Amino acid sequence: MQAYLLELQSDAVKAISEARTETQLEKLRVKYLGRKNGILKKIFDDLADMSVEDKRLIGPLANQVKREIEERIEEKAKSTKLLIKSVKASDNLQVKDKVPEGKQTDITLPSTAPVLGTLNPLTLAIEDTKKIYGSLGFTWWDGPEIETDEYNFQKLLLNPDHPSRDTQDTYYVSLQSEGREKEKLLLRTHTSSMQVRFLESHKPPVRVLFPGRVYRRDAIDATHLPTFHQIEGVLVGEAIKLTDLLGTIKYYITKMFGEKVKVRFYGHNFAYTEPSIEVEMFYRGRWLEILGAGMIHPGVIKNAGLDPDKYTGFAFGMGAERLAMIKYEIEDIRHFYNGDLRFLKQF
């Protein structure tokens, strides 16, 4: 009897460890521990008919075996997260938990966490530009918006009679503070004002962006605001070449607008670059003018106090709102400046 019990135990333990499903485990429980027909029930029934001596021998062992089997079943159930339940219906493993009344959370309700704010899409376009040029070693710099005629025009070879100055109608400021009333200060009409400002005080090699606000004295209408933003770029060093300019521009446009974009350069004219180009890109089915650029005119290099035979470089400039409008398909420039949360929240 003892041997039988021990063998029973070892069989049971083996079978329990091999059980894969809740159903199987339940079957084993019923087989061994079932109240009506379980094996151990039969053993205890037989035990009742045994002699006192046999009872003393077998009884404790039988109990031990029973406990062992119970524990193993419990363990197995826990470790595989099987629920021992009376499986009344079927062997179906999908347990449809019945959630008690009032305990089901409605997850579709709005979260209580604060909603993040957003950066203005103009900032996004400018920061993206900083990052892309950053990968080419460009840093960025801020500059004055109230500027002198010198830095805004003359040092860029735009003398007072230059025809380009007409298209850049200029705002002038009137100062009251002591000794400054006579000064002719203006609001910069382009970020190009930073070219000589920066080069004068930073020896080459120089790779720098100048994002910033500019002012044009234009009639104010649907597409013209008195102020908008540009991003200027300057790179000056020894032996900088035209192909460097073309490559840098292509690199930027591709990174900003995607690999599928096509880029086209064509000749143009700016007073402060020679040769000068304009750049168009083919994006979302049309050709769009995106920026102007050129090799910095030796006269400008000289104005910055550098030797134009030693140093060459290139410069480029683009409208910042325009970049954002193209990238995000924003149709009206005034959205950037209206502060309407229904616009700002989209970004």
Next chain:
Amino acid sequence: MKLPYSWIKKVSKTKKEAENLAEDLTLAGIKVESVSKKGNDVIIDFEITTNRGDQLGILGIAREVAAIEGRKLEKSFPSVGQLPSKNPLNIQDESGLCSSFASIIIENVEFKPSPKEIKEPIEKVGIRSLGNIVDITNLVMIETGIPIHAFDIDKIKGQFKIRQTKKGEHITTLDGKDRQLPEGSLIIEDKDKIFDLLGMMGGQNSEVDESTKNILLWVPVPNPVVIRKTGKTLGFRTEASTRYEKKLDQAAPSWVVEYAASLILKEAGGQASSKYERIPEIRLEPIEINLSYINLFIGETIETKTITKILENLHFEVAAKGDNLTLIPPSFRPDVKIKQDVIEEIVRIYGFNNFSLTIPEGPLPTELNPNLELTIKETLTALGFYETLSASLISQELIDKAQVHNKVIKLLNPMSDDYAFLRPSLLPTLLVQLEGNLSNFDQVSLFESGKVFLDEKGELELPLQPTITSAVSTQPLLYIKGAVDNLAHKLNLPIIIEPNSRSYFEIGQGFIIKTGTKILGEIGQINSQVLGNFDIKKNVSFLTIYNQVAIENRLDFKFKPIPKYPFIIEDVAILVDQKHRAGEIIKTINNTSSLIYEINVTDDYKDKKMSSREHSLTFQIKYYSEKGTLSNEEIGKTREKILQTLKQKFSATIR
């Protein structure tokens, strides 16, 4: 500038269709604005850059077309044979602003309507037909790019004097308008009257009409700056004046006048009796350029013969000696002066899109901007603020409404009252935008980063124009304070906030933020008067940070070791007069013992049972020692000291 494709095709001998031609020209630097069909021709509208005075007619464009196609345009124009050089009209330039001119007198002409081959080309570009003589002058202008005028000589008495106007003079121009002339305009006058507004438009009193028998063909090259100024002041431009505003070929008048004369003799009959001209010696400086220099500058080697051919096709005289080229630009290219100008000619014809693309090489630049302005912005967006922008020009009205009068800078030449001043603060526009959102949103939190301007000395000998970041919010003041705390943490700035009043802050609700001795910014509740001015019916808190101060006063990051032993945490609740600020109490408690690690306010409330001046504050105190877990005794001693201090210094009641 509009030109008919058929005419360009005829002169340039191109085989390309209009669209392709337009693209070729655009890539070479002559931008085409539009290409539109007109009847069985195509009209091409060009945008000519300011430096290309040679491209203002069919001839200039045709030269470019030929050069792009690898050819040199050789076009000659008929002349009139030898004419005596006489000046019967007494043409004299008193102004000194007419550097070159040529004129021919033709007698016994017959004024007639123009034949088709004269009328059609000019009508295609929108010029009205006004009889054979005037039409021919317009045709010659469109074809050569050089304007030419015809006078009825019999209407000119005694002299032909070119001078600048004094104040108050006037002329009735061909279009019938009586124009008051600005001082310094170029005019031509005879003994009695002003009869021509030079470079702009002829006078009605000298115009060619059906009765005209004798004409003077007149081709001047006036100073472009004066013509532009006059046109701007008078507010009109003509086909002629837009051409005169650019630098024209000073050698051209001589052959242009002969060409026009030959056409007139053919169409209107008559005899050319004399020619009078003054053409300056045109000696364009030779430009020395080295082939290696060209290729290094470009970054790619172009074959020498390609370079030479391009320049020759553009009518440059090219002399090669070894690696060096000596170039003389044609008289119609006064804009080509330096090596880089020559390189531009080469590369634009070669084609900017035909080069390889490279990334610039060179030593690493040393400047690097840590971009902390972005950190400031992102701290605000993390707290639920939305970044907006506004115009930096504002109105007196907005300045008054927001009560930000402070050394405001005025514009000398504003376009309108709305944009007449430079903003001294970001508050006015932020309030406008906040109000605009209240109809759609209950809570509005906005910020803007940008420059404000003060009539005070700043950097670089310019007025003060710092970049600041300001935020407005319908959230309470202590919420917006979170932006300051988070920013101070992110940028490692020690800060102190102290009361400070401002015209726009509510009394007792305005504060200044300092870092060390520098003013970092301000924070406060906007007062009800200002809110009322902006029609805002909610409370608005306002924060300003001065970006440069924040960026420049950062401390270095210093890692704080994590506590080894557990904290003992206790709460102390007190009833205290509201005049004692929480920050002050915390500082005092901190100073009582070195065993205090941290103190935070966990509750602050007021109920009816308290006197009007009191409120209840609960402090959570964390006790800690590096040496080990603190004993109850040690804590007890410290707690006693704290309670004593609170009672003594602040008359607090312990709850």
